[in-house]
Amino acid sequence: MNQPIDRRQLLRGAALAAGGAALTNWTPAWARSVSSGIAAPLPSVSGEDIALELAWRTATIDGRPFRAIGINGTTPGPLIRLREGQEVRLQVRNALDRSSSIHWHGLLVPPQYDGVPGVSFPGIDAGTTFLYQFPIRQAGTYWYHSHTGGQEQSGLHGPIVIDPVGADPVGYDREHVVFLSDNSQLSPEAIFRRMKLNPGGMNFQKETLAGLLAGRDQPESERLKWGGMRMDAADISDGTGSIYTYTINGYGPADNWTALFKPGERVRLRIINGSSMTIFNVRIPGLPLVMVQADGQNIRPVETDEFQVGVAETFDAVVRPRENCAYTLVAEAVDRSGMARATLAPRAGMVAAVPLLRPRPLATIADMGMAGMAMKAMTPRGTDPTAEQNRSRLLASGPVDAGFGAPSKRATPLGDMQGMAMASQGTSGMKMSGGDMAGMDMAGSKSGAMDMASMSMRDFKNAPQVAKNAGVSTIAPMPQDRTGDFGQGLENVGHRVLVYRDLVALDRNPDVRAPSRSIDVHLTGNMERFMWSFDGVKMSDHAAPIPFRNGERVRVNLVNDTMMAHPIHLHGHFYELVTGHGDHAPRKHTVVVAPGGIVTFDLTADAPGDWAFHCHLLYHMMAGMMRVVTVRKEGDEA
Amino acid sequence: MKPVLLLAAASAMAVTANPAAAQSMQGMQVPGMDMSKPMPAKKRAAPATSRRKTAVAQKRPATKAEPKPGHDSHGDPMKDMTMPAEGGETSSLPDMNMTADHDGAAASGMMPGMAMPASGQLTPSGTDLPPGDAPPPPVPTDHYADRTYTPAAMQPARAMFRHENGGEPFSQVMINLAELQVHDGRDGYRWEGEGWFGSDIDRLVVKSEGEGTFGKGVDSAEVQGLYSRAIGPYFDLQAGVRHDFQPSPTQTFATLGIEGLAPYQFDVSGAVFLSTKGDLLARTEGTYDERITQRLILQPRVELNFAAQDVPRDRIGAGLSNAELGVRLRYEISRQFAPYIGVSYTAKVGRSATFARQDGEAPHSTSLVLGIRAWF
Known part of the structure; x- marks a missing residue:
């Protein structure tokens, strides 16, 4: 398998020798x-x-x-x-x-x-x-x-x-765009058809009998419970490394796109997840990442070792490599079926160790929207020995990151370090953050759901606005605010991980009015039929638009009733995440709603027009997970 | 499933009790309270300029003395942050925005309704404010794009938009069984498959199954034409006709059935068949995919056929007439294509067995089966 890489590198060397002009x-x-x-x-x-x-x-x-x-x-x-x-x-x-x-x-x-x-x-x-x-x-x-x-x-x-x-x-001496994508030799039509006809079929990291016998993954009792609910804890991504090569700026992991720096320079990385179906976890082993922008909006700098970037989100990070050596930028698919890889180096041709793909995560009961069950830490039992990852695994030249398996820590807000000391002490390793509790309150008051009847996984009393049909297989009984939770698979990576609650807008929000009203939008689906929708209604079913008055401020609660994360994008606007940061709420155009989670944002509808509002997982959108949002001046509703 | 629910509920209750504990532990762990912010009480009056000087002063020794990456790089990139010349927004120096114009920001860690003890100057602002209960506006009936483009141009685009976002129909041909049956006496073959076309909810389905013996021809062959409708997340109701070409003479049935995924991931189906002659038959099938590895799958399979009455012409007796118990081990070269090997035991039961014996046939048989499962 090394041959094609070597040949490519030779080609590249030749092209460089020719003065760079010969680059294809x-x-x-x-x-x-x-x-x-x-x-x-x-x-x-x-x-x-x-x-x-x-x-x-x-x-x-x-x-x-x-x-x-x-x-x-x-x-x-x-x-x-x-x-x-x-x-x-x-x-x-x-x-x-x-x-x-x-x-x-x-x-x-x-x-x-x-x-x-x-x-x-x-x-x-x-x-x-x-x-x-x-x-x-x-x-x-x-x-x-x-x-x-x-x-x-x-x-x-x-x-x-x-x-x-x-x-x-943002101060920086040099910048690089890091455009992440998932490229397939299959046509989009073929991929969508496969997902429709055989949902889960692209996952070659399922739980198996071999895994059970080897003492890996869920123990038997857990598997029975999940099977009883017709659920698959290994169902993290619909599109996986079995069909995708994960790329950076159009280059595969073996191509190894390289970004140059001079030691000591502050390098700004503009990381864009331009993929169709892949949420990435990004890190540069050996380099802390100072996050300075999210979705194009400046944030108060916060230092982390890894962050998750949902489809269509962007994050800017500043790194300062001081040594005259190469670093590997790893963008692991959230299901760890493959990775995109690039190199930061002082000179072309230098490479750093590529870490092993880490074992894929399993969904937990919190992903079902059963608040509080997240508290029960599942003892990881290793991953199915027969799990398959794509060719990027062959590049590994180093071990899995040191510390993998230890609880993750919260990112470090920069600046006033004295003021921060307490915070980092309080949050590191503590699963229970303020966010979790706020979520509990919200969930509790929303569904009044402390009685056991409503713990049913498909009780429409918990979401009265959702259409009761075959396209809705689950209703989260107790969805919780998970913006303080580490992303799927990032709970135990042994270093700092960014969460949404770490994002604080650098500037005061332009509109700090209280919302005049609030609405809920339920993210719904049925994995068995690969049906995806908002409120149980697909776009194709002549779904009515979601109306806004021009200039009004509205609180929108996105409730994820499914067991998959959905990056939700609103066109034509930014919205402020309600994550406890008052008038410095982070402004986003796309936000990942964790499985069984709630994300709340305040939207100032200030752009008259019709706007698309959808899940940015391409094939979820194509399955109908979309709405039109209308913004009209009063009296201009026609 | 019940134990799960109980467990979930119990632990959910445990969590509600938890905030209090967490508060006492953490001192200030109030719902929604973000501790990552300097408390408003300590108003720091470090002027931006002096701070910038400090940053620059710190920077040089740091670069020389601390060449290790990932060590002591705390804050460095931002310490040199350029200050916009004008604008009261001191917040461009990220750690400093608790000053002067930021009275409101001080409360930014607070959730709606959370009163901060003692310090009265903290008023919630922005996203900390609770929403009102204004009514939503009416849903507009116009299309905004029609103000710029002609409705004639937009109309087909809207139709395509719906088609591309949930409205696309699909079709599939699925061959569940296509196998050789090796057993005592003459070897045989068997097929079972279906094709469908339609939407998520409504589909036209054609099913076919049958078997035969090499050298003797087809023993049984049927085709069903069905309308299928999703009646729940996991189950389809199917109605239509079934036509049997063999055994001859042919006959036709009205069919009503259900199929889907049962709890514990069993694929199940059941159907009743009412013939034009008034005979009532029924069939139920169940399979389970035991995934041994990612590609090696053991599939036990049960099929039971029932009759409400004797149908001597077809050698079917009332009650449970025959049963198939099988187990097939397939290897998914791809998800679409999997060869398999297995064992299939078929038995005629009760009066059907009697019919078989009268015909000089063995009521039971065990076969080694070799076949292919595929879809496209």
Whole structure:
């Protein structure tokens, strides 16, 4: 298996020797496998007039061909570099054989340029050109992608970086975009069909008899209980390493995209999860990550060793490698069926040890929305000996991180260290954080659910607004606020892990009014039929829009009744997470709602128009997990 | 399932009791209270400029003396944070925003309704405020995009939007059994499969099963055409017709059945068949996939056929007429394609057995089976 890698490295060496100009244009210049960083003059598109052309091409990842959509000939597409306050005109020419679109993820644009066919515009027919034009009203790290069918999975996506009009509050000497994706040799249509016909079929890390006999995974009594509920604790991701090669900037783990730095420099990593179905856990063994931005919005710096990035989320981290050595950036799929890998190094060609893929997690009873059961720490019994991971496992040259298996710790807010001492003492290793309790309150008052009858896994009394149909297999009996919980599989990684409650907006929120009302949106589904919906109603079932008045502030409770995490994205707006940070609530465009969890946000509906609101797991959206949100001026409801 | 629920409920109650304990333990662990923030009481008046100098001063020795990555890099990247020239927002220096204009922020750790003891200046702000109970606006009936684009252009896009987001139909052909049966006497073969087309809820299903003996031809062959509707998360109700081509003469039944996934992950199905001659038959099947490894799966299987009356022409006796107990071990080369090997025991029971004996046939037989399970 080493051969293709060696050959590629040779090729790369040859290309470099030829002066770099000989580099193939397989990938955009900003992402070329030895990148000196985009702090240098930008090989990207910028300015007020930008032309993008969409066309089919063959991408080569880890030496294997992938049919992909290129934007200006690269997959992912070029970095679109803009400046806050400018106007931009984007000419998108569709040279595909089918209709297409581009949505500017996280950008506040007029509704007719939001790029969702059927909601914001008719789409871009094959052979035609569409002109997007809008002012840039924000700064930060964002991305763009197709909103047509499964084209995003084919690689129709790329990064956007917007420089602030004033001084950047984040100090850094160099920056790199880290665009995460999951690429498959299967077409999106084939992947979706497989998921529909054989849900769970891509999981080759299930619990087995071999695992039971070896004393791994759940003990027999647990398995019986889960089986009795027709549930699979190993069902973490629908799309897995069995069909995906996880990539960074279009490069596979064996390609090893490399980001350069000079020792001592502060390197800003703009990490974008542009994948279709994969939540990643990101870390750089040996380098603490100072998180400075989430979803393009500055946050108070908080230092961690690992963080989870949901599909469509972005996080900016500043690292400061001091030594003249290489570091491995590991982005492990949440189900640990594979990893994306890149290298940070002072010189091209240097590599660091690649850690083993850690054992995959199992869902717990908290993921069923049974609050409090999370308190019962499950003794890990190792993972099924027959579990399969993708080819990225072969790159491992080091052991699993030291400390793996020990309880994770909370991230460290930076700055006033005296003030923090108490906090870190109080939270490290303590599973029970304030968030958990707040969640309990909410759950309790929501469902009045302390009686045993309502602990049924499908009692519509716990969610009266949810349609009772075959598409809803579970209703979380006691959903809890899990924004203080470590993400799935990150409870026992032995180092600091970022949670949503660690995010605090750097600036005061623009709207600090109390919400005038609140609504619940239930995230519902049936894994057995691969049906996904909001409130039990698929988009295709002529689901009524969720209406907002222009300018009103509304509290939205996202209640996850399923046993999977869902990254929920609202177009055209940012919302403030209700995580106990008052008027410094973190502002997000996408938030992962943990299984059995509740995420609450306050939304100021200030952009009149129709906006898409959906799960950003591509095939969940394609299965119907979507709504249109309407924002209308009073009296303009028509 | 009951013990789980009991357990869950019990522990849920334990948790409700817990906050008090946690509070006394942690001193200040109040719901929603975020301890990661400096308490408002200690208003720190470090001016930004002096702080920046300190940061710079600290930085140099640190770089030289502490070359180890991951050690003492606390805060370094942010210590050099550039300060925007203007703007009262001291918060751009992240640790310092408890000053002056941030009275409101002081309460940011608080949940709605949480009164902070003693210090009255703390008023909740922003997301700490409880929501009101205003009514929602009416649902608009227009489409906003129609203000920019023509409805004629938007209408097909909307139809496609719904189609692409939950409305796409699917189809599948599933061959459950396609096997050789090796046993005493002449070897035989058997098939069982289905194809379907439709949505998540409504489907058209065609099923077929049958068996035969090499050299003697098909012993039994049936095809069912069914309308299938999901009646719950795990079960489909299916109704339609069944036509038997063998044994001849052919006959036709009205069919009503149910199939799905039972608790403990058993795949089960049951159907009743009413023939045009008024004979009532029934069939029930159950299988279970025992996953030995990720790809090696042992599938025990039971099929029972019943009749409400004797059907001598078809050599079927009233009551339980025949049974198949089988176990098949398959290897999933891919999830779509799996060869298998197994043992199948079939027995005619009661009056059906009597019919068989009268015909000079053995009522029981055990076969070694070799086959393929596949779908596409």
